Amino acid sequence: MLRLSVLAVCIFQFSLLSAQLNTDRITAIGRNALYFEDYVLSIQYFNQVIKLKPYLSEPYQLRAIAKIQLSDYQGALRDCNAAIERNPFQPGAYYTRGYVYRQLGEFDKAEKDFSEALIFSPENKTYMLLRADTRSQQGRYDEARADIDYLLRREPESASLHFERGVICMQQQDTTCALAEFASTVQYDSQNAQNWSAYGVVTMMTGDDDAAFAHITKAINLGSKYAGDYINRGIIYYRKHNYRAALTDYDKAIELSPRESQCYFNRGVLRQEVGDYNRAYDDLSKALELIALSPSATSSSDLLGPILYQRGMVSMQLQQWKDAIVDFDSLSRLHPTFLPSYYIASRAHTALGQKKKAQACLQRAYKIEHDHNSGRDTLNTSSPLNTNAQMARTEQGRRDYRKLFSQRAAQNGEADTQEQKYSSASRGRVQDRYQDLINEPGITLTYYAQSAGKYNYSLATFNRLNLLPDALRATTHELPLSAEMVSHHFSQITNLSATIDALPPDLRSVPEQEGLRVAMLLFSRAIEFAIVQDYASAIEDCSRALTLSGLDKTVEAIMFFCQANWRYRLLEYQRATGDESLTNAETVQQQRGLFTLMLMDYDQVIRRLPDFAFAYYNKANILCRQKDFEAAIRHYDDAIRVDSEFAEAYFNRGLTYIYIGKQKEGLQDLSRAGELGIYQAYNIITRLQ
Secondary structure (H helix, E strand, C coil): CCCCHHHHHHHHHHHCCCCCCCHHHHHHHHHHHHHCCCHHHHHHHHHHHHHHCCCCCHHHHHHHHHHHHCCCHHHHHHHHHHHHHHCCCCHHHHHHHHHHHHHCCCHHHHHHHHHHHHHHCCCCHHHHHHHHHHHHHCCCHHHHHHHHHHHHHHCCCCHHHHHHHHHHHHHCCCHHHHHHHHHHHHHHCCCCHHHHHHHHHHHHHCCCHHHHHHHHHHHHHCCCCCHHHHHHHHHHHHHCCCHHHHHHHHHHHHHHCCCCHHHHHHHHHHHHHCCCHHHHHHHHHHHHHHHHHCCCCHHHHHHHHHHHHHHHHHHHHCCCHHHHHHHHHHHHHHCCCCHHHHHHHHHHHHHCCCHHHHHHHHHHHHHHHHHHHCCCCCCCCCCCCCCCCCCCCCCCCCCCHHHHHHHHHHCCCCCCCCCCCCCCCCCCCHHHCCCCCCCCCCCEEECCECCCCECCHHHHHHHHCCCCCCCCEEECCECCCCHHHHHHHHHHHHHHHHHHCCCCCCHHHCCHHHHHHHHHHHHHHHHHHHHCCCHHHHHHHHHHHCCCCCCCHHHHHHHHHHHHHHHHHHHHHHHHHCCCCCCHHHHHHHHHHHHHHHHHHHHHHHHHCCCCHHHHHHHHHHHHHCCCHHHHHHHHHHHHHHCCCCHHHHHHHHHHHHHCCCHHHHHHHHHHHHHCCCCCHHHHHHHHC
16 A cells, blocks of 8 residues: 655655745645645645644645545544634635535535625625525525525526526426526526536426427537436437437447446336347346445435336246246335236246235235225325336536535636546545555564655664664565565575674673674574565574663664564464464464564563554554454554554554444544545545545
């Protein structure tokens, strides 16, 4: 997993270039990164400004904007609160927080913040648009229309405002009002495809298929990439019995939106109509599969019953009686009073020779019908299942408020609605790039790291002693070795062995003043053994080195830490390969002993260096592997207490909280990890929200 540790170091060094720290300049660079959708990078810049001048409000607000683009709404909310605490008189902070509340579904709080922003900036169109939208989400349609009407008095020929008013009319099921508003949108902006699309949908709802066909075709000719336009025009073609043209439009809709269940449903209905039952069955099955992947979508849940009915009917045509029974049984559970499902299921049971089951279906249907006729039923039988091809009602024309927010906050008026392609994995909408829920690895001390390595005061103190051929780096990702590098380290082992072999067999006879030199010879060879993955030899050399006198606590702590890491590697190797010469009981006993010694080594590090955060972190990782989550969290707490910017500790503690069902705490930690440079956290945050 790549991180931005090198980048963070570079930013920090940049911020210290002059004696007089220019936080305005760093903020400006952060704004540029935000503009170019380098959200993770921009957060790193704003972190530096906050660290240097924590009393400023602006960097918190800008960091909140970056987090919003990464879908880290809880993290953004904390930053908005911090910005308002420092300066309660800036409308942008209330607007940003209101946007966050809106995304979290807390519409009352969102509406309050947008109203607060309008107190300071009463003529701001964006603030009022968001308040109107929030009010309509609350069902306060008259107040929402009042906001739009206020703006329309200032801009009576604004197509976008008429569009917003038309959406509110649709929410109130006032098609006459909506038709008039969308007619105004195409009057004032006739080259906008979404205006014609919305106009076509409302016209289609009034039953005027000819006018709707003209409007939707106009949208398509203007370059509409909205699958719903092709779905709706396909329905009109279907009603006019132009099945070839309808099929072409449905094919195009699927090309534009291959994960939209409605596209497959409508095409399945059409194929059933023309007798192409096998392909109809495939389309309807695909529609059900997509609904299963997104069961929370309202449009999908509305389609579930019709899809089951149509696929059941196709199965009947194909004489696949068992498949038909499965679908109609599912349909009867979903809609218990839909009588056709019982009658058709009875026919399928009869075809299979299952007379008792067929009779049971009929009796159930008769009872429902009798109860309804006698007025004793409490179920709704008045709304028949709509089993026809259905219009696309996804409100494609609704303003993309994410884009609106980005334009307002980051001054990115030309932002493309299509997903950007970046050469760097940390640019753009990183939350859309799938990330497995796997802990960050433990910290290793090595000569080779993929980045500059994590800073630790005690490790830096050790390196300044120049006791080893090279400085040790703390990393979670070691650099892979080339063949030449491996050959070099084997050579080093040979050279060190020649010197070590000349030492007395009993190291207790080594004078105290020679203890450090001899210990470092052994420790140097231990590191070489570890680099070439001979962990047993590395542990043996390190253990011998630790028996010598003349070592200070920092040197001893570094040795114990490395020895614990090597024990862990050896344990992993043993678990992966096993030793056929040992019984299962012997293997378990051996591994338990190694595990106990490893934890004792980390405790030795902590005893000597209580501020060595890496020891707490690695021990927590091991406890996680043992599923001792509560103990692991306590050790992550210690690591973070010692190093408040330990990104990996926040990330792993966040995942651990999630494992034990504490999602709120987990999201907070993942937000902090993303803020500190582990950008993969944003994908997990997005999925959990």
